[in-house]
Amino acid sequence: MARRYVITFGCPDQIGIVATIASFLADAGGTIVEASYHTDPDTGWFFTRQEVAADSLSFHADELRARFGETVASLGGEWQILDTGERRRVVILVSKEGHCLYDILGRVAAGELDVDVSAVIGNHTDLATITEAHGIPFHHVVFPRDDKETAFAKVSELVDAADPHAIVLARFMQILPADLCARWTGRALNIHHSFLPSFVGAKPYHQAHRRGVKLIGATCHYVTAELDAGPIVEQDVIRVDHGDSVPDMVRKGRDIEKVVLSRGLRWHLENRILVHGNKTVVL
Amino acid sequence: MARRYVITFGCPDQIGIVATIASFLADAGGTIVEASYHTDPDTGWFFTRQEVAADSLSFHADELRARFGETVASLGGEWQILDTGERRRVVILVSKEGHCLYDILGRVAAGELDVDVSAVIGNHTDLATITEAHGIPFHHVVFPRDDKETAFAKVSELVDAADPHAIVLARFMQILPADLCARWTGRALNIHHSFLPSFVGAKPYHQAHRRGVKLIGATCHYVTAELDAGPIVEQDVIRVDHGDSVPDMVRKGRDIEKVVLSRGLRWHLENRILVHGNKTVVL
Amino acid sequence: MARRYVITFGCPDQIGIVATIASFLADAGGTIVEASYHTDPDTGWFFTRQEVAADSLSFHADELRARFGETVASLGGEWQILDTGERRRVVILVSKEGHCLYDILGRVAAGELDVDVSAVIGNHTDLATITEAHGIPFHHVVFPRDDKETAFAKVSELVDAADPHAIVLARFMQILPADLCARWTGRALNIHHSFLPSFVGAKPYHQAHRRGVKLIGATCHYVTAELDAGPIVEQDVIRVDHGDSVPDMVRKGRDIEKVVLSRGLRWHLENRILVHGNKTVVL
Amino acid sequence: MARRYVITFGCPDQIGIVATIASFLADAGGTIVEASYHTDPDTGWFFTRQEVAADSLSFHADELRARFGETVASLGGEWQILDTGERRRVVILVSKEGHCLYDILGRVAAGELDVDVSAVIGNHTDLATITEAHGIPFHHVVFPRDDKETAFAKVSELVDAADPHAIVLARFMQILPADLCARWTGRALNIHHSFLPSFVGAKPYHQAHRRGVKLIGATCHYVTAELDAGPIVEQDVIRVDHGDSVPDMVRKGRDIEKVVLSRGLRWHLENRILVHGNKTVVL
Structure with missing residues (x-):
């Protein structure tokens, strides 16, 4: 373009x-x-x-x-x-589930997302192979239960080294400490697997199943110190019914999670999102 | 049929x-x-x-x-x-806002909803004329702040007189007392103007606007003693953006409120909804 | 406002x-x-x-x-x-099916559509009572198979008398002659009960059922001389499946027809629709 | 499971x-x-x-x-x-555009689609690397303008060698000859990038843009001898507006193409699709 x-x-x-x-x-x-x-x-x-x-x-x-x-x-x-002539960079944080990462890498490979993925950082190694198949460095950072601080320090260092325009939490299952939230303000995008503000926190599909909702959702938002409470960038929903078990919801939900996150990332990279207070204006 | x-x-x-x-x-x-x-x-x-x-x-x-x-x-x-050869009856409870009532009356007039509307009961008289234009009796029950008990006793009496298969709270803005919830179990359908469990209680569109959500919703559910917590029958959402004020949300939301409520009512009248615990199976 | x-x-x-x-x-x-x-x-x-x-x-x-x-x-x-301080007027053309008319009248009564309905014109009398219940004059114009010309002349005269900003074909089942299309250019809104350009012409739900589509649609467009080919204003769809008969599709379709038409009418009345060539820009 | x-x-x-x-x-x-x-x-x-x-x-x-x-x-x-204890096999036909292939491979890698991808066959080599990164053989078959017969014979041979339960045309841009359609009846799934029956054939997004539609669609269907006319398995749509150019439509459309195709493939592999005449029943 x-x-x-x-x-x-x-x-x-x-x-x-x-x-x-x-x-x-x-x-x-x-x-x-x-x-x-x-x-x-x-x-x-x-x-x-x-x-x-x-x-x-x-x-x-x-x-x-x-x-x-x-x-x-x-x-x-x-x-x-x-x-737009200056190349932009993104770092992606992942855990074990790959659907969001696959989706972003596919879009980058197809030229749809015009960005360099500087690095993928995972607290597990499940997604190392596919990352490296795309010619992107994968960093494994172990998150021990009793020393997440060191782990986050390592993540922070790796992220800083890339000086990215966006840090994408692509189903990264660790809660960012407040200091990282602060330092990455306006750059860290998370995908939460519910229609926020419903079902904040852990296991939202289990919560949704228990409540018997007829639609499940996904929310892309900027990360702030308060969990799942940052400015909402984009949301979408998909229909479920009584026949859908929790694993069915997880599977169906993935299809909106990845699309909602990629859409949010695209808007972020195109400077379409203006944050004011705790709300976004997407132009 | x-x-x-x-x-x-x-x-x-x-x-x-x-x-x-x-x-x-x-x-x-x-x-x-x-x-x-x-x-x-x-x-x-x-x-x-x-x-x-x-x-x-x-x-x-x-x-x-x-x-x-x-x-x-x-x-x-x-x-x-x-x-299905036995005619079914419904009583509708309303306040000032008419979109749900208009919608149901229109469907009944068109033969789409195969039911007799025995009565419409309102705590205001705004919707009396349109009700009576459809040849349906309208009952005005005043709800004084300091004596809702008497008002609900009157409503209960009017409802009992019709012995209805469904009691529809079509944007009726009063909270049912626990005894009526109990007596009407499995027959009272409410429309809540949010995507439950988000934004329980009063002024959900104000809550939604404050949180900056990108979709607003409506939920049809059976009434139970706990506010907005009964078994969910049907839900839908509609897209909003930063340009939508609270009145815009109210207006857009009406279009899903009425459709979701009428869909729920139809399923109820066709015995499609099986309640088990706090969840519904819609067959 | x-x-x-x-x-x-x-x-x-x-x-x-x-x-x-x-x-x-x-x-x-x-x-x-x-x-x-x-x-x-x-x-x-x-x-x-x-x-x-x-x-x-x-x-x-x-x-x-x-x-x-x-x-x-x-x-x-x-x-x-x-x-916006100058009051706007609309004339509505109908046949037997009332869902779109009910919807518009309900919105006008609720103050959501800020317009005067000058007249409703029907080629059948089914919708006379509800129209008059809203205090609006209803005109019955007979459309004999062998003399539609005279009928359209009468309709034209009634419309001209109101000098309306919009002429709404709310499931009016007659095809406008070319001269009326020309005279009403940019003011006549039609609702077609399909996702155009699929299923132009008569009985679109039958066509949709025969083709086995998984979604059915509704299209609001400006009327032009070529049937169902005018500039598209708004469209929406609703999901159907193999269990839906043609009457089921008709019923489900109504819920989007009325919403799509009312949305188009609102935009038209707010001068949001700019037509250029055969396309619309909705601002 | x-x-x-x-x-x-x-x-x-x-x-x-x-x-x-x-x-x-x-x-x-x-x-x-x-x-x-x-x-x-x-x-x-x-x-x-x-x-x-x-x-x-x-x-x-x-x-x-x-x-x-x-x-x-x-x-x-x-x-x-x-x-379900017997492992199923699929062969995927592609051209240059990778979004559907990426999506299927990601789902297989994540264990969501429980199937072996026996081979990917492409008339271009663009997607060879990603295919092989997943440990799947990629076959390049050249399609010369003046000898597609030989090319299809080669494709047919490669497909036969895998004896697959499904042949997926994942944005494969070649029209299957009638004899292959016949031999693969009920096994060949195509994704067409429009809401069929609108915009059959080439460049459907260009056709959609020209017509000024407000939603674009994708259709997964079984391949039959008549182009884009086979039994429809699944469809979905996404909203566009006057601001969307053809490339924007192409980009937005991809998000539904891949989801609709993967959903169709999943149902096919689970024997959920019963074809009768030219229609499908999805159970």
């Missing part, structure tokens, strides 16, 4: 924001390929995401950043400009 | 149940129009529902009940035989 | 459109409540829809129209400005 | 079928783990599928086949008994 600059911007709503940004881009000759706007009436916060064709501007990303920064300085907002 | 006898039967699973019932029906010359079976491996309980063409038998419903009772006596189960 | 001016605008894509419109609104002190933009890369056409708070401007709708017209004159586009 | 015998049986509907089969199984001490029945009122054909716990019978599969055959001989039906 042709190179683009992706501008994401948020500020307190006020008259003239769109005019300011649009005039700046029009004056620079920028071709807007895609543009979305949203104002949240509850918080009074304005959000926009715009994709500009890189070759329509006579200057480069850094210059765009400098000029854009000046332009919006008085609006009191936060912004980011992503250059 | 041609008259049918609907047999519903449940018992501890054991070898020979199907053979016993099927042989009984075959010997009587019964034409099975529809048959479903389910065994729950967790509880070891067997369920079946069978529709028999009434005119394929040389005897009537009472005789069928007598003979069937004898046939399955040794299996230790519970059963019911519904004669 | 607070009064709004809804601007819809389309023109050949070019640099500076957003800046032009946004600057105009900012200079006038206009508060943009909602804004959407889309550029179609195939046709090179730009689309926008903007809602402006009426009380944020110091002038009224006509003045806004005059000023906006001047502002965008050089862009070579088409536009419209809807004043 | 514990070994099971899966009985599938179809015959003209008549009184006593269920009694005959159930009595036979009860007399043999067979534990029925799962049972489904269906009668098609249009064709008057009865269908059943029953799973019997293998260890509840005192004899083996061949003896069961002999005894069952005798039992139902007078009913004039067709039947099959699958022994």
Whole structure:
């Protein structure tokens, strides 16, 4: 795809924001390929995401950043400009279940997800072979019951070495310690195998089966210190009935888990997700 | 539709149940129009529902009940035989919001729901006119904050007078007292405007909006003494996004509330729902 | 809801459109409540829809129209400005089946659809009573097999008398003649009971049953001279299986027909649908 | 999972079928783990599928086949008994696009699909590496424009060598010749990237984009001589809007193609699909 600059911007709503940004881009000759706007009436916060064709501007990303920064300085907002010409990196954390990992690796191999998988880290070795078949390094980090701290320190080190734009918990069954949640804020995506806020925590399909629900769900969310309570990025559900045992639910649920996680990851990598408070705006 | 006898039967699973019932029906010359079976491996309980063409038998419903009772006596189960030739009755409880009531009345008028609406009872009068336009009596029962007991006694009396097969809480905003829950066990259907068990209780769309979910739901369930915790009959969801305010959610949610409630009511009237413990089997 | 001016605008894509419109609104002190933009890369056409708070401007709708017209004159586009303070009117055409009519009337009664139903016109009288119960005039127009021309002339006259913003074919089973299609271009919404382009024409559920599809659908589209081939506004589907007879499909299909049609009507009344060629952009 | 015998049986509907089969199984001490029945009122054909716990019978599969055959001989039906203890085999045909292949291989690797992939055959080599990483032989068969006959002869030979229970066309872009369709009747599953019968043939997403549909679909069907017209096994859809280009549709469509195909394959391998005329009954 042709190179683009992706501008994401948020500020307190006020008259003239769109005019300011649009005039700046029009004056620079920028071709807007895609543009979305949203104002949240509850918080009074304005959000926009715009994709500009890189070759329509006579200057480069850094210059765009400098000029854009000046332009919006008085609006009191936060912004980011992503250059799609710069390669992005992701690190994936896994345990034993492979459906989410297979799905992401398949999409990367097919060119659908335009990202480098720098590393896969697992607390078991079940998924080492398939990872390495894709030419990606697999790191095994043992998680002893009585010393998870050391294990997480090792994970943290491996992640830092890759300096990734996203850390994906692809059915990684360990709860991140608060300090990692803090350091990875806005970069760590988890897939929870329930329709949150229902069935927080362990064994959600068992909980769902016990309650006799008629649909089961999956939720992709940013990781925060409170378990399964971070900003929700995407959710989906699939129908079940009385004939579905817990293993049936597990199997059916996988089909939405992997799709929901991959969708969330794609949006994250395209800078489509703007987080405000504990909610997301997906533009 | 041609008259049918609907047999519903449940018992501890054991070898020979199907053979016993099927042989009984075959010997009587019964034409099975529809048959479903389910065994729950967790509880070891067997369920079946069978529709028999009434005119394929040389005897009537009472005789069928007598003979069937004898046939399955040794299996230790519970059963019911519904004669679709006997007209069924429903009473509907409402408040101010009419979408569920309109939907049910429309289906009855169109002949889709084959039932008599004996009465509509409202704690407000907003829905009196439309009810009466359908030729159905509307009863207004005032619910004073400090004397709901009297109000519920009046509702109970009105319901009893109709001796209904179903009592439908069509966005009736009052919480049933425990004694009514007990007396109406297995007959009172409620629609809760969330994907239970998420967002139990009051203002679920406000709760959903606050949590930032990406789908909202509706749940039809049998009423039990514990609020919004009865056996789930049916659920559905609809997609929302960051642009949807609480009123938008309320509006979108109505479209699934009414469909889910009407679907549940239909299944109930056709004796498709077998309750076991706190779960339903829909056959 | 607070009064709004809804601007819809389309023109050949070019640099500076957003800046032009946004600057105009900012200079006038206009508060943009909602804004959407889309550029179609195939046709090179730009689309926008903007809602402006009426009380944020110091002038009224006509003045806004005059000023906006001047502002965008050089862009070579088409536009419209809807004043939500002006009451909108709809005429509904029906036959015997009432589910879509009931649904629309219910939404109007509940205040969800903010529109006046000027008249309901039926080629049968089945739906006269319910229409009149809502205080709406019902007109019966007989459609003899050998003189539909006269019948359509009568319908046309009744519709013209109401000068409606939308003409809704709510399961009206007559095919509009080409001249009416032409005169009502962009105002006549039909609901077809299939997932178009599958199963054009008569008895789509029979066609679907014969083909053994696993989902059935409904399509809301603008009426054009070619049968069931107009611009698609909205579609939805519902699952069926081998156990569903044609009458079951008819019944299940109704639940999506009515929702899809009402959704399309709502968008139409809110000027959310921009037609370009044979496709719609819903903003 | 514990070994099971899966009985599938179809015959003209008549009184006593269920009694005959159930009595036979009860007399043999067979534990029925799962049972489904269906009668098609249009064709008057009865269908059943029953799973019997293998260890509840005192004899083996061949003896069961002999005894069952005798039992139902007078009913004039067709039947099959699958022994889940016998390993099943599948051959997969691919071209360049890998999402369906990745999905199936991932499910096999995870133990979700209990089958041996005997071979993958491709008319391009793009998917050789991933296939071989799973320890599965990949065969490259060149399809020259002017000699597809020789190519199909080679494919046929490779397939025959594996004697597979299913031949999966996982986005294999070649049209099977009539003789192969005939020889593989009831064993060859294709995934078509549209909601059939809409958009038969080549480039269905282009067709869908041109028509402006609001949902796109995928259809798994058995291959027959008429293109994309075989018995439909499963379908699903996903929402698109005016903002989705053809490549966006291709990407979104893949997520349902792979799930729909894998679901169809699973049902096929579990003998859940009974074909009658050009329709399927999925039990």
